[in-house]
Amino acid sequence: MNIYGKPHKELLLAAQKHCILPLLSRLHKGQAGRVAVIGGSEDYTGAPYFSAHACALMGCDLTHVVCEPNAAAVIKTYTPNLMVHPYLDGTQPGLEKLWALVKRMHVLVLGPGLGRSAAAIAGTESILEHVLNTHQGRIPVVIDADGLYAVARSARARTLLAQFPRGRVVLTPNVVEFERLCDAADITPKPARSPALPSSSSASQTQTDGRGRELAEALHCIVLQKGSEDRIYAPRSATAESAMLVNAQQGSNKRVGGQGDTLTGTIACMLAFSRARYDFELTGTREEGLAEWTDYAMLSCYVGCTVTRECARLAFERTGRAMQTTDLNNRVGEVYAELFGS
């Protein structure tokens, strides 16, 4: 089945059929998703919480946060439902504990609240290198926020990304992060107006359209370019064309910090489900139809966009301009049920 160019409802049906792992009585705890969100620092504790919480509410069995020691106690107080590990302490034992955890994970989210220090950039490089060398790059990594900052700043990180198998890394830049990545990848800047002040959405989307595809090719990653429409680009490979999905479902015009964290968490859960189907074949055999991993990953991103936008729409309908990130983030479970049943 070719998913590209299909309407919204068919994409959701395809995700349900191919990506989502049904609840089966024979599955044991952890088979339906083990995800770690790597981020959280002295300055930022909300971001990794929102990402992990969204992932957990999507149905991920076990969701972890790995953060700096001075963020761990705070994140733990937000909820007892997540496991929070203070491994980002700059020591070798801390790193060993991280690698032991990563080995058990199906998906990583890298970057929410990670900070922009030299240590954070070096840490991003180490994690990418470890996943690539120890796990053949098969553990999908969703990179957002300060993780994207590190990718933009580090040529070494970009070299590592280029070696991952196609579709195993997802970048989720907003408008500012997108420009920073284009700059790092030597992609021509947008001609008109400053990126900090985008022009009206249709013009801006037309202008950046080609550049999203270019960025996906240059970094050899799936690039989810967030905006008034979310555009998801997969790079081409020896055997596959480049591909694109556009999600223009209604969201909310109120922008709150942490909406992007809900997105990474929901994508991470969908990627974990997809691995259960594609890599581990927990339902028996793969359904006929989707050609390769990248299609699963693209559908996972599309579902993440859909869930996040619908959460924003519902939260705004309820709270209006007072909408806070928790209002949106707490609705992930309800929206999952609305889209896919229980």
Add this chain to the structure above:
Amino acid sequence: MNIYGKPHKELLLAAQKHCILPLLSRLHKGQAGRVAVIGGSEDYTGAPYFSAHACALMGCDLTHVVCEPNAAAVIKTYTPNLMVHPYLDGTQPGLEKLWALVKRMHVLVLGPGLGRSAAAIAGTESILEHVLNTHQGRIPVVIDADGLYAVARSARARTLLAQFPRGRVVLTPNVVEFERLCDAADITPKPARSPALPSSSSASQTQTDGRGRELAEALHCIVLQKGSEDRIYAPRSATAESAMLVNAQQGSNKRVGGQGDTLTGTIACMLAFSRARYDFELTGTREEGLAEWTDYAMLSCYVGCTVTRECARLAFERTGRAMQTTDLNNRVGEVYAELFGS
């Protein structure tokens, strides 16, 4: 349009037309408000939280708290929706981080829970000096609580205030703080009774009327004199007369700590919206009508008073004498919607 002397409803309509930034799909996160509340110490963690939370519920996109390290973890646990930075650590690196944050902010609130130590007073001076010298005093600063204590104690702080452009600094003294500021500014003390025990409201208001105006002139700031009526004074300038607005909307007779923090937070959000309209012209062009920044700032203060009083009225109606600050503070979003729709 001359807003002075206009009735309540016309003032709210003017604020809606001129100050409030509509939710536009082309705006990205952070354009509709970036505010930092500077305060929070070992003794006080609620005050900065209430101010920042009120600001966020008014619709500010990104709301930060900058506090002493021993207050940060506690404030973070109140909510994951605010960003809390432990930069007030008395070190040069802490100060550098603060300046980097201030650079991105549209409005500052200075003082809630800041403490009255020599370091807090020196910190108030540094922040005023920095905003004045590095940002030409264009970032509005709402000063309350221990920030007002610092202004009363420091001649240097008062010299700095006098150099800000008109209407960029708002002081929000209660009756005790007002007397302390008058004392510092050599304004004749109120003749009758002790300031700690004001006489009946009408008499007291009549007596202090002239002194509010005098204080605004002496400190070259907007002075919002809180009381049974809130009186908002703008100083005269070379081109503009002194001005006054009075807000006598019904509030509550139950006094809870933190009501003033709700006021500073809501004013800060309105000032951020006003800057988006006046300084950055994000809606395209300015509406015809308001003459200059001070009018935007005066309306912003007026809206803050209205929202806070209505929150107090509703909270008291619901909880009676048991009313707590959270009861009032949590209603900001609902009251915004009631006044301005969504």
